Amino acid sequence: LYAIPAAIVAFFVWWSLKDLGREGDEGVSPEDRRTLWSLGREGVRLFGNPAMLALLVAASVRGVANNAMFDWTPFYLANAPEEGGLGYTEFWVGFHMALLTGMGAVSSPILGQLSDKLGRKQILVPGLALAAALPFLIVPAGDGILVPLVMAGLGLFSFALHQIMLAAILDSVVRGNEGTVAGLVFGINGAVGFGAHILTATIIDNLGGYGAMYVFVGVLTALALVIVALTPFPNYRDQSA
Numbered sequence: 001l002y003a004i005p006a007a008i009v010a011f012f013v014w015w016s017l018k019d020l021g022r023e024g025d026e027g028v029s030p031e032d033r034r035t036l037w038s039l040g041r042e043g044v045r046l047f048g049n050p051a052m053l054a055l056l057v058a059a060s061v062r063g064v065a066n067n068a069m070f071d072w073t074p075f076y077l078a079n080a081p082e083e084g085g086l087g088y089t090e091f092w093v094g095f096h097m098a099l100l101t102g103m104g105a106v107s108s109p110i111l112g113q114l115s116d117k118l119g120r121k122q123i124l125v126p127g128l129a130l131a132a133a134l135p136f137l138i139v140p141a142g143d144g145i146l147v148p149l150v151m152a153g154l155g156l157f158s159f160a161l162h163q164i165m166l167a168a169i170l171d172s173v174v175r176g177n178e179g180t181v182a183g184l185v186f187g188i189n190g191a192v193g194f195g196a197h198i199l200t201a202t203i204i205d206n207l208g209g210y211g212a213m214y215v216f217v218g219v220l221t222a223l224a225l226v227i228v229a230l231t232p233f234p235n236y237r238d239q240s241a
Helices: 003-017 036-048 050-078 090-102 104-118 120-133 146-158 160-171 178-206 210-230
Strands: none
Touching (some): 050 090, 050 160, 050 178, 090 104, 104 120, 120 160, 120 210, 146 160, 160 178, 178 210
16 A cells, blocks of 8 residues: 555656656767766766765764664553553654654754755754754653653754755765765665664664663764764865856
């Protein structure tokens, strides 16, 4: 059932974009046209860009943290206290997950615009610092009023920071490779996420339950923060058109 709407959307996207770029190919020699093979070679060459590589690693690490948080937080909220959870009803689980996912609708446009004006790093460093600290507060918050506040705080940075990291990666590559790089980012995140689910489950089972999972999320986000802080960011405003 999940595949049906995705297939429908994929068809409409393909149909809408099937003629994109054809007009620009008029008068271009076959040697100069970009093929799938040439795009693949360009993608491999992109790994020689140290700034892009560092940001790609940071985005992947942050992606693993996000996946762990989104996948396991519902279990923490719903499971009984004797199982290490909070024992919330379905309504309150949904309410807190809405805070965790929906606050990004508010913060993403604002943080994105600020990153355009002030710079990617100026937004990412403090944002990642807050996002690294908040997971450590979830379990100590118990089941009181602090839980929705912490969830809302995490939600403010959950998606917004990842999109700014993607923008920073795209800033560091030559124009014309943006689609290739975006595909690499999401492809690597998907591949890393496959093993991350098993690792997170192992941590929960053997290293202290859901509290250990949130420590894992916080540590990974802190690692992404260190990588971002040490990486020289390109000035996207200086890139030629």
